Amino acid sequence: MTVDTSVAPGHVPGPLSRPMSPVGVGGGAALPVRLQGVVKSFGTLTVLRGIDLTIPAGQFLAIVGRSGCGKSTLLRLLAGLDTADAGTITIGDAARRAESPVRLMFQEPRLLPWARIRRNVEVGLSGRGAGPQAGALAQEALARVGLAERAGEWPSVLSGGQKQRVALARALVSSPGLLALDEPLGALDALTRLEMQELIERVWTAQGFTAVLVTHDVGEAVALADRIVVLDGGAVAADVTVDIPRPRQRGDAWAAAIEGDVLRRLLGGASQTTNGLVSPSGALPVATGPQA
Amino acid sequence: MSRLRGLLPWVVPLLVLIIWQAGSELGLIRATVLPAPSDVALAGWRLLLSGELLRNVGVSAWRAGLGFTIGGAIGFALGLLNGLSDLSQRLLDTSLQMVRNVPHLAMIPLVILWFGIGEEAKLFLVALGVFFPVYVNTLHGVRSVDPHLIEMAGAYGMSSRALIRRVILPGALPSVFVGVRYGLGITWLTLIVAETISATSGIGYMAMNAREFLMVDVVVFAILIYALLGKVADSVTRLLERRCLAWNPAYRNA
Numbered sequence: 001m002t003v004d005t006s007v008a009p010g011h012v013p014g015p016l017s018r019p020m021s022p023v024g025v026g027g028g029a030a031l032p033v034r035l036q037g038v039v040k041s042f043g044t045l046t047v048l049r050g051i052d053l054t055i056p057a058g059q060f061l062a063i064v065g066r067s068g069c070g071k072s073t074l075l076r077l078l079a080g081l082d083t084a085d086a087g088t089i090t091i092g093d094a095a096r097r098a099e100s101p102v103r104l105m106f107q108e109p110r111l112l113p114w115a116r117i118r119r120n121v122e123v124g125l126s127g128r129g130a131g132p133q134a135g136a137l138a139q140e141a142l143a144r145v146g147l148a149e150r151a152g153e154w155p156s157v158l159s160g161g162q163k164q165r166v167a168l169a170r171a172l173v174s175s176p177g178l179l180a181l182d183e184p185l186g187a188l189d190a191l192t193r194l195e196m197q198e199l200i201e202r203v204w205t206a207q208g209f210t211a212v213l214v215t216h217d218v219g220e221a222v223a224l225a226d227r228i229v230v231l232d233g234g235a236v237a238a239d240v241t242v243d244i245p246r247p248r249q250r251g252d253a254w255a256a257a258i259e260g261d262v263l264r265r266l267l268g269g270a271s272q273t274t275n276g277l278v279s280p281s282g283a284l285p286v287a288t289g290p291q292a
Numbered sequence: 293m294s295r296l297r298g299l300l301p302w303v304v305p306l307l308v309l310i311i312w313q314a315g316s317e318l319g320l321i322r323a324t325v326l327p328a329p330s331d332v333a334l335a336g337w338r339l340l341l342s343g344e345l346l347r348n349v350g351v352s353a354w355r356a357g358l359g360f361t362i363g364g365a366i367g368f369a370l371g372l373l374n375g376l377s378d379l380s381q382r383l384l385d386t387s388l389q390m391v392r393n394v395p396h397l398a399m400i401p402l403v404i405l406w407f408g409i410g411e412e413a414k415l416f417l418v419a420l421g422v423f424f425p426v427y428v429n430t431l432h433g434v435r436s437v438d439p440h441l442i443e444m445a446g447a448y449g450m451s452s453r454a455l456i457r458r459v460i461l462p463g464a465l466p467s468v469f470v471g472v473r474y475g476l477g478i479t480w481l482t483l484i485v486a487e488t489i490s491a492t493s494g495i496g497y498m499a500m501n502a503r504e505f506l507m508v509d510v511v512v513f514a515i516l517i518y519a520l521l522g523k524v525a526d527s528v529t530r531l532l533e534r535r536c537l538a539w540n541p542a543y544r545n546a
């Protein structure tokens with residue numbers, strides 16, 4: 001695997017967007033990702049038919065698409081839970097991956113019910129030889145998600161949102177270089193979702209990993225991501241840059257315009273770009289900066 | 293109020309004892325059929341003083357403990373092995389399930405032919421009886437560990453040893469406990485039958501011996517001792533269960 005520091009063609013950093021530093025605050029180094037012609041089939045069903053995607057280190061990418069279009073499949077490939085039938089996936093280089101690994105946050109928290117909260121977070125350090133430090137690191141990660149005082153409890157007493165925060169702490173404890181999130185907020189109520197979104201944005205800003213978020217909620221994608229990729233028919237159907245400065249205001253006209261555009265592309269109405277290139281000076285109001 | 297609640301389960305047994313005692317005193321229950329509770333208690337006291345009681349209870353408990361440990365350990369090990377390895381399960385499970393259909397008590401004549409009436413015969417029967425429930429429930433427990441958790445552990449780079457220790461074993465434990473409690477029941481049942489048919493010591497032998505001398509009170513006392521031992525074993529298991537499965541809300545305050 002090669003070191004890949006190139007910047008995606010579709011990505012144009014805005015004047016106020018966070019500088020793309022490859023080195024995170026949390027000690028891990030953000031990993032760049034490059035997918036070339038990635039194909040994945042299950043039996044006769046070809047789910048991904050040639051995905052080309054370059055994600056610069058430290059970018060927050062959101063993936064949206066119809067149910068069953070292969071978003072989870074793509075994330076599982078990134079996390080190494082499955083292997084592609086064709087094409088190549090390059091995620092940083094081996095040395096950097098060893099230091100700051102790829103982590104996947106599932107739709108369900110997947111906590112071990114028989115392990116206390118802190119022990120669950122320590123699972124994130126499996127095979128990383130953290131030794132006696134593990135407990136302290138886990139405690140620190142729990143503090144980052146605001147659950148430090150619950151460390152000694154069983155998962156069964158936590159609420160759904162709290163369980164997801166523990167799962168987030170478990171993913172963060174090893175200072176990931178790439179964090180893939182597979183609709184982690186899908187099962188949460190609206191208010192808890194907003195809180196979790198803020199939390200995810202905060203830890204991403206602090207730790208500076210590359211983030212790939214799969215979501216059904218275009219509003220969520222617009223609120224969090226630097227860039228939104230629409231997956232359709234097993235390929236990248238659109239690639240939209242979200243150049244709204246952070247911290248972002250919910251429901252401003254700028255965000256609404258981008259959200260409307262992504263939704264149109266999702267529904268297949270707008271003209272589809274081949275390799276997901278949407279010029280910032282094109283139909284999207286991304287070039288001139290926010291109006292709010 | 294809460295103390296009264298704690299006594300509630302004992303109301304019915306106490307009532308039965310009182311009626312039984314009254315029935316005996318009034319001559320409604322003949323002593324040759326069922327001696328009065330006080331007579332049974334006296335018989336127990338005599339056995340305790342002579343040292344016979346402790347010796348026989350000790351022998352029976354030792355047989356139960358050792359037989360259970362042997363059968364349970366083999367059942368657990370094979371259950372774990374077959375739960376983890378498809379190859380092993382395909383090789384062994386069908387054979388084991390076929391043997392399971394033979395009631396282990398039906399083996400008594402054969403076992404007496406093999407081992408005589410020595411200790412091995414009893415241990416063998418108990419171990420054989422305990423093996424299957426522990427095996428079947430361990431296998432089921434390992435197989436029914438949430439595959440999502442196993443996938444999660446793999447994604448986090450857990451070694452296979454850590455996976456077994458931290459995910460599979462704790463996940464299978466509730467089911468293993470079901471097997472253990474079932475196995476304990478079989479242990480006492482097997483022991484009663486085996487000691488009654490062929491033994492020179494133990495509670496069952498004590499009862500059979502008393503029967504020859506028409507000491508009905510001793511016979512009844514022996515039956516009660518079996519019940520008590522079974523109850524003690526079950527309570528200990530419940531206690532262990534509650535401690536080991538404290539994470540599970542269903543066991544936390546049962």
Ligand SMILES: Nc1ncnc2c1ncn2[C@@H]1O[C@H](COP(=O)(O)OP(=O)(O)OP(=O)(O)O)[C@@H](O)[C@H]1O
Nearest residue numbers: 042043045047065066067068069070071072073074
């Ligand atoms: N292990 C598998 N075996 C067979 N088919 C699979 C497997 N995993 C996924 N698929 C199929 O691949 C397709 C894409 O699945 P995937 O889970 O990636 O969709 P998704 O985009 O994540 O959908 P959703 O938004 O509903 O989560 C579906 O048609 C699914 O049935």
Ligand SMILES: [Mg+2]
Nearest residue numbers: 071072073182
């Ligand atoms: Mg999915």
